Every structure is written in C-alpha cells, then in structure tokens.
Amino acid sequence: MMVQVGLIALLVVAYVIVSRILKSSITLLGQKKYANEVRITYVSKTLHLGFTAIFVLLICLVLGIGYGQLAIFFSSVFAVVGVALFAQWSILSNITASLIIFFSFPYRVGDWVKVVDRDDEILGQILEISTFHVIIQRLSNDVVTYPNSLILQKAVVRFDNREAALAMSQFQPSKTSVDKVEGESPSP
Template structure:
C-alpha cells in the first residue's frame, strides 16, 4: 500500500513539473513564432487536457483498476463521443490541424499569402490563426475564413509584401474606391 501511495505522490509531482514545463515551452515557442496570446492559451489547454487524461489513466492502473474495466469505460466514453461528433467530424480535424499549424505552419499573422485553389483566389494578409480557421483579409478588403484542415491540404504561397501579392493577383484592383466596376 505504501508503494502505491509513493508512486502516486511521485506521479503527482511529475505531473505538476511536466505541466509547468509544457506550458512554458508552448508559451516560449508561441512568442518565438509571434503567435497570438489567445492561440497560445488554446494550444496549451488542449495539450494539458491530453496530459491530464494520461495522468488519470496511469493513476487508475497504479491503484489496481484492471485493464478490462478501463477498456470498458474508455470504449463507452469513445462510443458516446463518437456518436455525438459523428456529424461534426470536421471539428475534430480542424482542432487537430490547429495543433499541426501551431507547431509546423511556416506562416505567421501579418504574412501575405495565396492559397492555391482552382475554384477561387484566396490571396491576402493573415489576420489571425484560430483554433478552427485562418482568417485572411483579401486585397479588396473582404475577409475570408479558411478552415485549418483545408489550408493544410492546399499549397500556400508566401509573399514578401503587399506589392508582390498584388502582382500575382488574378484580379485588377482600381486605383481609387470610386472606380469600382458596377455590380451585376
């Protein structure tokens, strides 16, 4: 019994240390990549939730809860969550893509980019990268919300500045706002 208590105390200490290390590492990486504070908080919370679930699982195993009992519990939870999110699978893929974008996306807020899409030109400046989508303001001033899962599937071209982006645009912008073409 004392061994179990000792292991649990050791596990709690390790959990607290790893939790603080994870939070500070994500904050450091986020500041290095010039990521929005809200985004850093979201990513930190998502990874902290996964670490907490692992902690609870390990504590249950130390306390002697059998693999069969844990398997039944987790399969029940996953079945309920799976049914609840079946129609919303894109939410899970966008959250996963959000983590990938945080750690590996080579573009930052403020960059001028073009998402290569055959149906529509999405060319503009990245205003925000959130949990579910990337917000891009087009040259015309329109704002596009592009889902995280789709932006990982498309080629993205980064431009040095606004002038370089305008040079690659398929659309010609008028010099003055009063010269806009008539809408049909």
C-alpha cells in the first residue's frame, strides 16, 4: 500500500513538472514560429489532454487495475469515439493536420504562397492558420479558407513578396485593384 502511495506521489510530481516543461516548450516554439497566441494555446491544450490521458492510465496501472479491465474500457471508448468521428472524418484529419502544421509547416502568417491545384489558382497571402483551415487572401482580395488536411497534400510554392507572386499568377488584377491593395488611390 505504501509503495502505491509513493508511486502515485512520484507520478503526480512528474506530471506537474513535465506539464510545465511541455507548456513552456510549446510557447517558445510558437513564438519562434510567430504563431498566433490562440493557436499556441490550442496546441498546448491538445497535447496536455493527451499527456493527462497517459497520466491517468499510469495511475490506473499503479492502483492495480488489470490490463484486461483497461483494455475493455479503452476499446469501448475508442469504439464510441470512432463511430462518432467516422461521419466527421475530415474534422479529425484537419485537427491532426493542424498539429502537424504547427510543428513543421514551413510557411507563416504573412507569407505569399501558391497552392498548386488543378481546379483553381490559390495564390495569395496567408492571413491566419487556424485549427481547421489556412486562410489565404488572394490577389483579387477574395479570401479562401483552405482545409489543413488538403494543404498538407498539395505542393505549396512560397514567394518572397507580392510582386513575385503576381508574376507567377494567372490572374492579373487591374490597376484599380492593385491600388486598393497597396493603399493608394487610383489615378483618374
């Protein structure tokens, strides 16, 4: 009994320490990548939730709950969650893609990019990278929300500036729309 109490106390201390390290590491990485504060909080909470699930599993094992009982419980939970998410598979894949984008996406908010897509030209400036999609403002000032899971599957070209993006565009905006984007007044 005393061994179990000691192990549980040790696990709690380790949980608190690792949670703080995890949160500060994610915050530092997010600031290094110039990620939005809301995005950093989302990723931190998501990973903290997974870490908490592992912690609860370890506590159950220390308390002597058998593998068979845990297997039945977790298989039941995963079956219910699996059935619930089967209809919403794209939501789950976008959330997973969101975590991948946070840690390894080579583009940031403010970059000029072109998503290579046969059906449509998605060329513009990244305004926001959110939980489910990347928001891109096109040269024509239209705003496109592109799903995270799709942007990981497509080739993405990054441009140094607006002029380089404009040179590669199939769409050539009129002088008036260029002036509006740059903040100048059109000439009469």
